[in-house]
Amino acid sequence: MPTYKVLYFDAKGRAEVIRLALTVAGQDFEDVRYVREEWEKVKPTIPQKQLPCLQVDGRYIPQSGAIMRYVGRAFGLYGASNDESTSIDVVFGATDDFMRNLITMYYEKDEAKKAELKKDVEQNKTGPYMDILEEILKENNGGDGFFVGDKISMADILVFDMLDQVTAMITLPDFPPKLGALIDRVKTYPKIKEYLAKRK
Incomplete structure (x- = not known):
């Protein structure tokens, strides 16, 4: 079973729809929330150096639109056809x-x-x-x-x-x-x- 981490700031913003979708799917996830000082330290390690980012078994997926579609397809939330x-x-x-x-x-x-x-x-x-x-x-x-x-x-x-x-x-x-x-x-x-x- 894959492990999921949602990486974002301590806010709703562009990550909240991802958190909600994983919640609807019944999928446990780690909700990682960076304060600004922490973000500056980890930023060089994050693809495209921006958030939100989804980590699936250690693999990073950047871009909120791509993440929404990934989660949607993975959990049957992206249509049946x-x-x-x-x-x-x-x-x-x-x-x-x-x-x-x-x-x-x-x-x-x-x-x-x-x-x-x-x-x-x-x-x-x-x-x-x-x-x-x-x-x-x-x-x-x-x-x-x-x-x-x-x-x-x-x-x-x-x-x-x-x-x-x-x-x-x-x-x-x-x-x-x-x-x-x-x-x-x-x-x-x-x-x-x-x-x-x-x-x-």
Whole structure:
């Protein structure tokens, strides 16, 4: 049985979706969290010198997108067919598009410009992103289950985690009905519910 280590900082960030996916899979993993001083010491030993990184039996896998897909394929969270995997990738792509706006806003140094970017994200970017997700949900058996097929996948875990984390940066509007119901389903998924209750 492989051993897994999730390497990241002491934060949710880009590693949290990986932690959640391993939790859903029922896979034990070591949650390695570096403070900045520790990270500077180990950084030269990590592929691409960035985090998150997944260690599987000592082998390093960098890049959060690659890690998500690896974990998804390894534990049946990446669709049951090529079509389903592609549908998950569509959700990944839409989320990446939305996150680019947030990252630009987050790293903006000029406070006035940052406020403008935040307003633009809240008024012009968040609603259309949620509408896209709502339509994707409706296309899958009317939207009363998950994004793809009839069970939880990386798409559901990613969207839940991203929308959970961005509340620290922006004010979210009310979720469309299908999306709101999905978020509740993921949040109350037994293994996730247990994880969230113990999370730092």
